[in-house]
Amino acid sequence: MRKIKKFSAPEPSMRRLPAYLHVLSRIFKENQTFVSCTTISRQLRLDPTQVRKDLALTGIVGKPRVGYPVEELIGNIKAFLGWDIQRNAVLVGVGSLGTAILGYQQFRLYGLNIIAAFDRDPAQIGRNIFGVNVYPIEKLPEIAVRHQIELGIITVNADSAQEVADLMIRGFIRGIWNFAPKPLEVPNEVVVENALLSVSLGVLTSKLKQIESNRTS
Amino acid sequence: MRKIKKFSAPEPSMRRLPAYLHVLSRIFKENQTFVSCTTISRQLRLDPTQVRKDLALTGIVGKPRVGYPVEELIGNIKAFLGWDIQRNAVLVGVGSLGTAILGYQQFRLYGLNIIAAFDRDPAQIGRNIFGVNVYPIEKLPEIAVRHQIELGIITVNADSAQEVADLMIRGFIRGIWNFAPKPLEVPNEVVVENALLSVSLGVLTSKLKQIESNRTS
DNA sequence: TAGATTGTTAATCGATTAACAATC
DNA sequence: TAGATTGTTAATCGATTAACAATC
Numbered sequence: 001m002r003k004i005k006k007f008s009a010p011e012p013s014m015r016r017l018p019a020y021l022h023v024l025s026r027i028f029k030e031n032q033t034f035v036s037c038t039t040i041s042r043q044l045r046l047d048p049t050q051v052r053k054d055l056a057l058t059g060i061v062g063k064p065r066v067g068y069p070v071e072e073l074i075g076n077i078k079a080f081l082g083w084d085i086q087r088n089a090v091l092v093g094v095g096s097l098g099t100a101i102l103g104y105q106q107f108r109l110y111g112l113n114i115i116a117a118f119d120r121d122p123a124q125i126g127r128n129i130f131g132v133n134v135y136p137i138e139k140l141p142e143i144a145v146r147h148q149i150e151l152g153i154i155t156v157n158a159d160s161a162q163e164v165a166d167l168m169i170r171g172f173i174r175g176i177w178n179f180a181p182k183p184l185e186v187p188n189e190v191v192v193e194n195a196l197l198s199v200s201l202g203v204l205t206s207k208l209k210q211i212e213s214n215r216t217s
Numbered sequence: 218m219r220k221i222k223k224f225s226a227p228e229p230s231m232r233r234l235p236a237y238l239h240v241l242s243r244i245f246k247e248n249q250t251f252v253s254c255t256t257i258s259r260q261l262r263l264d265p266t267q268v269r270k271d272l273a274l275t276g277i278v279g280k281p282r283v284g285y286p287v288e289e290l291i292g293n294i295k296a297f298l299g300w301d302i303q304r305n306a307v308l309v310g311v312g313s314l315g316t317a318i319l320g321y322q323q324f325r326l327y328g329l330n331i332i333a334a335f336d337r338d339p340a341q342i343g344r345n346i347f348g349v350n351v352y353p354i355e356k357l358p359e360i361a362v363r364h365q366i367e368l369g370i371i372t373v374n375a376d377s378a379q380e381v382a383d384l385m386i387r388g389f390i391r392g393i394w395n396f397a398p399k400p401l402e403v404p405n406e407v408v409v410e411n412a413l414l415s416v417s418l419g420v421l422t423s424k425l426k427q428i429e430s431n432r433t434s
Numbered sequence: 435t436a437g438a439t440t441g442t443t444a445a446t447c448g449a450t451t452a453a454c455a456a457t458c
Numbered sequence: 459t460a461g462a463t464t465g466t467t468a469a470t471c472g473a474t475t476a477a478c479a480a481t482c
Contacts, residue, residue: 050451066462099317191424269440
């Protein structure tokens with residue numbers, strides 16, 4: 001039996017790629033056709049070698065002394081992140097965060113095609129939020145199967161998050177983007193990405209705290 | 218001259234601490250007084266030694282065979298993250314994401330005290346969103362100084378983000394929580410934490426893509 | 435006491451950074 | 459051509475995991 005080597009990209013690299021994309025899209029708008037990794041690294045305060053390694057992951061080939069072709073590089077990064085194809089998605093919980101995500105048109109550029117929203121609250125059912133209809137939560141598995149939904153976005157509170165995840169699993173959803181502060185139990189084949197806003201706030205406030213304590217000591 | 222050793226916590230640890238807090242708060246609600254690191258690690262699918270090291274950062278001392286005192290541990294983590302004191306904050310850009318953050322009461326528990334919001338759009342000025350008044354953006358530096366604002370939250374689009382950051386710097390804000398997909402230029406003493414939602418989406422979609430390609434190969 | 439769990443040191447693993455040849 | 463930049467290998471650094479003594 002041949003050992004199957006599963007390729008898995010380093011997560012730190014994956015997390016830097018979207019930032020490259022933002023820098024590159026501005027460079028593209030300025031009609032530059034080539035860009036060097038030092039140009040990118042300076043804007044993001046990263047090590048140029050690190051940028052080169054990250055870009056190499058996407059399969060891009062640069063020209064010595066010239067740099068990387070901007071348009072092709074943008075395409076490669078998007079393909080690498082899986083943003084080159086549209087994926088149908090549903091969102092559960094049309095509170096303020098859920099509504100914000102429904103309204104964030106940028107996500108379409110990343111292949112996120114939210115085709116339905118769900119909520120437990122009868123007052124929300126039947127609403128149309130930024131062009132997306134709100135259905136009762138019980139309908140999720142049926143609608144997910146019918147529309148071949150790949151992604152589920154959870155923007156309910158922590159207490160309901162697991163039930164919502166279970167409904168998504170019954171609807172054969174393959175990836176869950178979880179904004180609820182609750183670790184989810186899911187089968188192995190389902191991918192969960194937790195997007196805790198508090199993580200980012202914690203990094204900020206703990207750095208501020210460290211600066212304060214370094215100053216006084 | 219004595220060399221000043223600046224303590225700086227490993228960022229991966231800092232990013233895990235908020236998740237521990239969520240697990241612990243549920244354990245606390247269930248009236249458990251002690252918790253072992255294996256209990257925590259199982260829920261979050263982490264290595265128990267890693268959990269122990271992370272918790273040790275906060276200065277907690279556990280009892281062999283018993284575990285860590287839950288309530289004290291919660292307090293230590295909060296203190297470590299800088300969530301034990303209230304910090305005044307302002308938010309700029311009351312679009313859907315800005316509104317969602319204003320409405321997210323949880324942040325109060327992390328010491329985030331948003332006392333004013335700002336926007337460029339005259340139609341927004343004078344509104345009151347979840348108890349926070351909206352002022353014209355030009356007023357930011359003055360209001361920031363008057364109320365000793367420590368934190369600024371940027372929820373405007375990429376094109377305006379740098380101007381907003383400049384106004385915050387003029388208002389002597391010390392930390393910026395930036396949701397705009399734009400690397401900010403700030404003086405050394407100002408801390409910036411970028412919270413790109415697309416980073417998290419990219420991790421999810423690229424993992425899905427990897428699964429797909431591993432399956433076909 | 436026996437044994438589970440902490441605290442800590444050592445070993446491993448992986449990511450970042452440095453060095454440098456290849457290339458246009 | 460000369461020299462800037464890529465691509466890649468080697469060295470370093472830091473984080474994770476393993477091992478184990480200390481302890482209640």
